[in-house]
Amino acid sequence: MNEQKGKGAQEGRTERTRTIGRRQMLKAGALGLLAGSAGVARALAGEGSSAGKQKRLAMVIDLRKCVGCHACSVACKAEFNVPLGVWRSWVKQVEQGRYPNTRRFFLPRLCNHCQKPLCVEACPTKASWQREDGVVLVREERCVGCRLCMAACPYDARFYHPETHIVEKCTFCIHRGEPSCVNTCQGRARTFGDLNDPHSEVARLVASQPTQVIKPEMGTEPQVFYIAANQAMFGRVAQEGGKHNATERLL
Numbered sequence: 001m002n003e004q005k006g007k008g009a010q011e012g013r014t015e016r017t018r019t020i021g022r023r024q025m026l027k028a029g030a031l032g033l034l035a036g037s038a039g040v041a042r043a044l045a046g047e048g049s050s051a052g053k054q055k056r057l058a059m060v061i062d063l064r065k066c067v068g069c070h071a072c073s074v075a076c077k078a079e080f081n082v083p084l085g086v087w088r089s090w091v092k093q094v095e096q097g098r099y100p101n102t103r104r105f106f107l108p109r110l111c112n113h114c115q116k117p118l119c120v121e122a123c124p125t126k127a128s129w130q131r132e133d134g135v136v137l138v139r140e141e142r143c144v145g146c147r148l149c150m151a152a153c154p155y156d157a158r159f160y161h162p163e164t165h166i167v168e169k170c171t172f173c174i175h176r177g178e179p180s181c182v183n184t185c186q187g188r189a190r191t192f193g194d195l196n197d198p199h200s201e202v203a204r205l206v207a208s209q210p211t212q213v214i215k216p217e218m219g220t221e222p223q224v225f226y227i228a229a230n231q232a233m234f235g236r237v238a239q240e241g242g243k244h245n246a247t248e249r250l251l
Contacts (some may be wrong), residue, residue, distance in 0.1 A: 053135075
């Protein structure tokens, strides 16, 4: 009788041990699953942080590919019916050296859609404004043609329309998605997209290539970036005095 009781007690202890063992295994598995889920959640959160950033539209212009064909300027004029003598987008030309050792450089120009636009601060009627994606625009119904924004812009990127009597500028062609100058560029020198999207071509170029902006000392943080820019030509921009399409000589 005592032997049978001893065997029963031993079997009971073994069963309880097995039960505790199964519980521990289930608990450990659950903890592991939770930890894995937390890791996945953190990973997804990390991916979402870059994707969740506010869109920032920008342009990269690779001057190694620009041949000075002016297709961008012509397309822009056709897109917006820009009158003769004024431009939303143009190509600056500078010749350097003396014959026979001469070179010609091309610098496509347009509004830089600065991160900190001085034109917006200068506008007394708030006609000049900036969208959340960084594009700087002009509300035509508010513009009184005072030209204070033109005076404030360090890049000579605005013009007074002789027919509508308001100030106009490049808008990154927000009505069509891709700017007409980008679509028309024969050398594929222009790239447009979301700078805050690490998978975009614009972000890839800025991250992988040495880029320059015009007049960085102004603190406006231009969002038009140039690859392989000639610094001497950049220096001439400050002295161009509105001669948008003139060819200048840089000795």
